[in-house]
Amino acid sequence: MNHVVWAYSENEGVSNEVASAATDIVKGSPGEVVVVEIAQPRAGIRAPGGRLLLKGPSSADSPGVVAEALYRAAKELQPAAVLVGATRNGRETASRLAAKLRVGCMSEIYNLSSDGQSLLGERNVFAGKVVAKVTCALPAVATVKVGSYPRMESAPGGTRELDVGGVDSPIRVASREKKAVGAVDLKSAKVIVSAGRGVKKKEDLAMLEDLAREMHGALGCSRPLSSDLGWLPEEHHIGLTGVSVKPDLYLAVGISGQLQHTAGMKDSKVVASINTDKDAPMFQASDYGIVGDLYQVVPALRRALSAHG
Template identity: 55%
Template sequence: MNSVAREVATAGRELAESLSGEQLFVVTERSRAGEGAGKVLLVDGGEEVEGDPDLIAEALARAATKKRPSAILVGATRTGRIVAARLAAKLRLGCLSDVYRLRLQGTSIVGDRDVFAGKVVAEVKADLPCVATVKVGTYPMMSEGRTGLEVEEVGSLHRGVRLVETLEKRESTTDLRGASVIVSAGRGFRTKEDLRLAEDLAKALGGALGCSRPLSSDYGWLPEELHIGLTGVTVKPSLYFALGISGQLQHVAGIKESKVIAAVNTDRDAPIFQVADYGIVGDLYQVVPAILEILKG
């Protein structure tokens, strides 16, 4: 089981304890995980379903129609979110998104959900039975090899799309979550080639390169794993260096746990300066080479 599956399994087991005698499904993006307490079910659509949200949703819908679970928990991963939405629509059930601290309240499931970039916690509720995506990183991982697993076969499934080619995922070299220094690039960079400046600074500081969302998602200049913020990675380095990043709420949500934040921006009113411990109002194309010069000497 992967780490998300093991977290969701913990969420499921906790909930299963209060749902006495009820069935509960726990699912990951592979639709192959779930265990514990004998009430949590593994839905096995076979290797065929792997990575295909349509097939996973179909496998689960079949199993759910037969077993009638009280709740279906899915990891809130990219695929998991698609699966949950499709499944809820197929079964005509309510769907809670990105929830944690799941609990039973009468005939409903209640969960907490971060909104406004984590500034507010909303309490959301759905009547049983329902589908819910569980926020990743909010439950401890269930240990491997626990028993009590029940497997539900769902029969053959037909893939509606044809796989034309599989491309290797471009791996980033570093896991930003563990980095102690991060130099992050934003739209203040004019070209992809100019990112060399940020890379050089990261190297000189013994750190890793990160970026704001537009650089990876819109421009494709850097891999998705390097995008920091609400929809990207949450980081907590000792030093976070933001170059040409305005500091929008969604970006800041991912860096606010950093020990020291330093920022370079031409706009003295840029919101990044409200969260920065050190700010340089200036052109990164002049400031970064100057810092590199100092670090060299």
């Protein structure tokens, strides 16, 4: 084993986050970060200590193929740790790889570091109410929580190729279709107005959409509005099973504040809520609260905003 940390994700942006996480691990040590690519190099990939291009697999479509390619390369080159972005594919890749290598696998980790013997990190448990500190003896595999590291901006590095031989999978990607995504970009929104079941009809969302626009923000929602009622696309749903956001202002409108929802917005800078129920748990997660009917409070807010230009 050497002090090299590998970073991999099938998603270009996430790969650049994982490269930042790997850089944190080797900080202050003689270690280096190598970004692994499978089959083809990608233009937007940042590789601080250089890239390792694994030749042999025809594509990186299947986590099974990626895990086998990484396994063959890791057996030969013995990295200290392999970090994989915790995307849907990445979670499967990492667990398969750890099982093949017979090493430990830490999942959804952030604040990663190493003392030379172990990998150390933190992960959210109980929907983010508790932070668990975890360690795993090196060599180790870990998935890195998406969105927990900045993307590495620029990092020139050479490319080394390694032929790991043909890797096949019984699973083929038959076709890819771009999902129709709304214009919402909740991850980078500074202001989010988020709608919950307190909104009575789909048409009433227009009022919140207008408020979000006036505040130069985006419209989010609780899960029932997207998953159960289908009033908004899935991309709007915030929480444990949806998007995690950290805006400067999160305005929860008619949202009760269940753990599964607050898990996705608890890192917001300022939280304000509007709810008719003074005991709604959302108020406990809020800096400011208005006990009132959203059908009165939201128009009043809009009037106040337009009065102040």
